[in-house]
Amino acid sequence: MTMRLPKAFTNVSLVVGALISLTIILLAIFAPYVATHGIEQMDMRNRFDGPTIEHILGTDNFGRDLWSRLVFGARISLTIAVIAVTASAIIGTVVGLVAGYFGGWVDQVLMRITDIFLGFPAIVLALAIVAVLGPGIMNVSLAIIVVAWTEYARVVRSTTLVLREQNYVQAAKALGASPARIIFKEILPNALGPIIVLASLGLGTAIISESALSFLGFGLPPPAPTWGWTLAYGTRFMRDAPWLSIVSGATIMVTVLGFNLLGDGLRDVLDPRQLSRGGGKSAKAK
Amino acid sequence: MVAYVIRRLLLLIPMAIGMVVVTFGLLLIIPGDPAAVLLGQDATPEAIETLRNTLGLNDPWYIRLWDYFAALLQGDMGRSIFQNQPVSEIILGRLGATIELAVVALILATLIGLTLGVLAAIRQGSWVDTVTMLFAQLGVSMPVYWLGLLLMLLFAVQLGWLPAIGRGVPLPEAFLAAVTGRPQVLWDSIGHIALPALALAANSAAIISRLVRASMLEVLREDFVRTAYAKGLRKGRVVIRHALRNALLPVLSVIGLRFGALLGGAVLTESIFAWPGLGQLTIAAISQRDLPLIQGIVLTFAIVFALVNLVVDLLYAAVDPRIRLG
Numbered sequence: 138m139t140m141r142l143p144k145a146f147t148n149v150s151l152v153v154g155a156l157i158s159l160t161i162i163l164l165a166i167f168a169p170y171v172a173t174h175g176i177e178q179m180d181m182r183n184r185f186d187g188p189t190i191e192h193i194l195g196t197d198n199f200g201r202d203l204w205s206r207l208v209f210g211a212r213i214s215l216t217i218a219v220i221a222v223t224a225s226a227i228i229g230t231v232v233g234l235v236a237g238y239f240g241g242w243v244d245q246v247l248m249r250i251t252d253i254f255l256g257f258p259a260i261v262l263a264l265a266i267v268a269v270l271g272p273g274i275m276n277v278s279l280a281i282i283v284v285a286w287t288e289y290a291r292v293v294r295s296t297t298l299v300l301r302e303q304n305y306v307q308a309a310k311a312l313g314a315s316p317a318r319i320i321f322k323e324i325l326p327n328a329l330g331p332i333i334v335l336a337s338l339g340l341g342t343a344i345i346s347e348s349a350l351s352f353l354g355f356g357l358p359p360p361a362p363t364w365g366w367t368l369a370y371g372t373r374f375m376r377d378a379p380w381l382s383i384v385s386g387a388t389i390m391v392t393v394l395g396f397n398l399l400g401d402g403l404r405d406v407l408d409p410r411q412l413s414r415g416g417g418k419s420a421k422a423k
Numbered sequence: 424m425v426a427y428v429i430r431r432l433l434l435l436i437p438m439a440i441g442m443v444v445v446t447f448g449l450l451l452i453i454p455g456d457p458a459a460v461l462l463g464q465d466a467t468p469e470a471i472e473t474l475r476n477t478l479g480l481n482d483p484w485y486i487r488l489w490d491y492f493a494a495l496l497q498g499d500m501g502r503s504i505f506q507n508q509p510v511s512e513i514i515l516g517r518l519g520a521t522i523e524l525a526v527v528a529l530i531l532a533t534l535i536g537l538t539l540g541v542l543a544a545i546r547q548g549s550w551v552d553t554v555t556m557l558f559a560q561l562g563v564s565m566p567v568y569w570l571g572l573l574l575m576l577l578f579a580v581q582l583g584w585l586p587a588i589g590r591g592v593p594l595p596e597a598f599l600a601a602v603t604g605r606p607q608v609l610w611d612s613i614g615h616i617a618l619p620a621l622a623l624a625a626n627s628a629a630i631i632s633r634l635v636r637a638s639m640l641e642v643l644r645e646d647f648v649r650t651a652y653a654k655g656l657r658k659g660r661v662v663i664r665h666a667l668r669n670a671l672l673p674v675l676s677v678i679g680l681r682f683g684a685l686l687g688g689a690v691l692t693e694s695i696f697a698w699p700g701l702g703q704l705t706i707a708a709i710s711q712r713d714l715p716l717i718q719g720i721v722l723t724f725a726i727v728f729a730l731v732n733l734v735v736d737l738l739y740a741a742v743d744p745r746i747r748l749g
Contacts, residue, residue, distance in 0.1 A: 253441035256732075258687030261705065261724045262445075265717050268709040269453045269460075345566055349691055352568055353706060372572060379576060386569030394564035 151402025154337075157395025165211035174202035176209050176362045185378045195380050197371070203381060206362040207388050213363050214392070217274055218343035221281040226336050228282070229289025234320050234328070236290070237297025244294070251290045259284040260349055267355045277356055281346045289335055296328045330407040337400035341393040348389050364389050427740050435733060440492075442725045446718045447491050451484060453714075461504060461712050474504065478715075500722070501715035503708075510719035514701065518723065521700030523594055524692065525685040527620040532627035532685075533678055537667075539628070540635025545662055547640060555632065562629025567688045571622035571695040578618060588697035591615040619696040623688050627681040634677055638670040645669075672743055679735030683728040 164171055173193070174180070179201060183189070186196040194203040236247040254262075263280035270276040300306060301324065309319050350356040351365030359366060364385055371381030453460055458474040474480075479487045494501065500510035543555040579587035591597060591612030601609035642648065643666050651661045693702030701720060708716040 249437055250441065253438060253445060256438065256442060256683070256729055257445070257721065257725045258683050258690075258728065260687040260690055261721055264690070264705060264709050265449055265721050266452075268712055268717055269449050269714070271454075341564065348566060349568065352566070353691070353694060355709065368566075368569065368572075375572075375576065375580070382569075382572055386566060386572070389569065390561070390565050393566075394560065397560065397564050 148402045148405055150398045151406060154395050154398025154400070154402050157391060158340075158399050161211055161392050161395060162215065164208050165215045168208045168212055172202075172205035172208050174205045176206050177201065177360055178205075185374065187378075187380065194384050195378065197378065197381055198374060203367075203384060206367055207364065207385065210362045210364045210367060210388075211392070213274075213357060213361060214344050214347055214389075217278050217281070217347045218340045220274070220278040221285060221343040221347075222336050222339045224278070224282045225285035225339065226289050226332060229286035230293050230325070230328075230332055232286070232290040233293025234297055234324060237294040238301055238316065238320050238324065240298075247290070248294065251287045254284055255287040255291075257284060259346060263346060263350060264353070264355060267350060272356060272358050274357065277347060277350055280350065281343050285339060285343065288339070289332065292331050292335060293328055296331055297324055300324045300327055334400050334404045334407065337396055337403055341396035341400070344389065344393055344396070424740065428737060431733060431736055431740075435729060438729060439726065442722060442729070443492060443495060444488070446722045446725070447488050449718055449721070450478070450487075450714060456480075457714070461714055463712075477502070477504075495722075500719040503716045504713045505711050506713070506716070510715050513704065513716065514719055514723050517699065517701045517704045518727075519593060519700075520590060520698060521686070521689050521693070521702060522727070524616065524619055524623065524689055524698055524700060525682060527594075527616055528623035528685050528688075529627070529678070529682060531620055531624035532631055532681065535624065535628040536631025537635055537674075539632040541639060541662065541667060543632065543636045544639035544643065545658075552636075556636070559629040559632045562625045563633075565625065566691075567622055567626055568691045568695050570625055571619065571692055574618045574622050575695065585614050585618055587618075589615060590698055619692045619698050622695075623685060623692045626688065627685060630681065631674065631678065634674050635670060638673050639666060642666045642670045672739075675739055675742070676735060679732050682731045682735075686724050686728060 173191075180192075180196060183192060183196050184198055186192050188195050192202050192204065194207065196202055232247050232251065236244040259281075262283055266280040266283060267276055270279070306319060306323050309323050314323075347356060348363065348365035348368070351363035352369045354366070354369065356363045356365055368382050368385035368389070371378065371383075371385055374381060450457055456471070456475075458471045458478060458480055459466065462470055462474060479490060482490075498511055500514070502508065503510055503513055506513060539555045539559065543552045546552050575587050578585045591614065592600065592608050594612055594616070597609040597612035600606075643662075648661060648666055651665045652658075656665075689698075689700060690702035690705050692698065693700050694706050697703070701723065705717075705720050707713075708720060
């Protein structure tokens, strides 16, 4: 993992992506301070308000403040995304490391299992899982994890296949290091680049999935101000207050865009491809 | 090639078995008594007992899994709890609409993705490249249901050019009608599918365009492209006949993978545009917690996706000898 800072700062994707992501994360953390109203606080005199000084993004049919609902919604989306990405990354990485390092039938079995989970359209399996388990932060996260881990498994496996042939891994083996030690001390640190890139992109995907579930009414139940539900609720008032849906959707898009740009930028800067080009020495420099 | 086809077909068997196990597993992870959970709080003990028997819940799980397999091999996916109809019949009635939507979206996504990707690659670094890739980045980040709503708001509600919801006559029938002198039937069908297909296609179009661009940039640097220019061929000919043909290979496999995403996206698109396919059925089944139906739908999606990937792999092998021999 070599990352030269000056190079990082000149990467437009990375800088813009980091700025957007950081802004959303800060808004979510400080939601109680940046929200101007309570999420359920009604203001019947100002129903369906367009943007005003009091309600900067307007209000819905109960006069509830859209801005406040969105910043609190950010907490839900980000919490679920972080849980889902962390768990998927851990599961997928372990599977990928084990499959890539041991090869043979272990690899065959693990990769066929990965293929099976990858073979379901993500949202369909997620919906089915939420349907049987019921809504809730952990269940929605689980629904996302079930498919999301497969990508880490595949990428980490192929990185491991390259890394295990490197001289320093062979040397560790010759010195009698245990497989667990080699996998976690020698290979994992050098496979972190692609994992970080995938995790950043994965945050975006998880947010899209979570908001899709809540859009369909299977995410956290109201009064939780999820982005997806706020958007879906807004569609009832498409003629009177189209901004409710438009702004909620734009919030989702900008957030996902932020994490995607960050991921793309990180990919450029960390350049995981260096590994497959035989850059063994620079890969170990850390 | 025959050996490759057989090997690839054999791979499908463990995959299908695994998918059935996962689908069956959905029933096992329900907390508590599935029958009571599925029927809700107001269910009588008798109704719960009846459902327990129908679902075979009184048997141990391995017997149920075996029965499930045996039934599936005969095309029996069980009966819907609420519609009192075989699951396979309900699904078959809806499958066509979803496949039609996904296929049209896939064609749109490929056409748009190819055009934008090639344009961006041959004008690398210019404003065309920047604008195209900006659109691609937005397309990747945009929730499909939101884009659907925006398209509906603009083209159906504001401009009134296209119908907002519903489906016309199925496209194959509509083509037939057009040939026999009723073109308005075809126009009506195309009008209905235009918005949902476009909304569904955007995300894949964006991904394909980025891939085509990267792939083209790599190929355009190859020696044979330089040779083609040196022979004095026109740029258009070099780009289309020499570069694009080679750049398409890696793109092809991704196009197959996109079909799975399109099937999933169809669930969302259908719910917005009231498209009468599997997606709408999924939402209804999940709202009612109609488990046999949910399992049937999940399995159908997985099998269709697996078959599409099989076709793509075979096509890929037909085009690129390195695959089938390697």
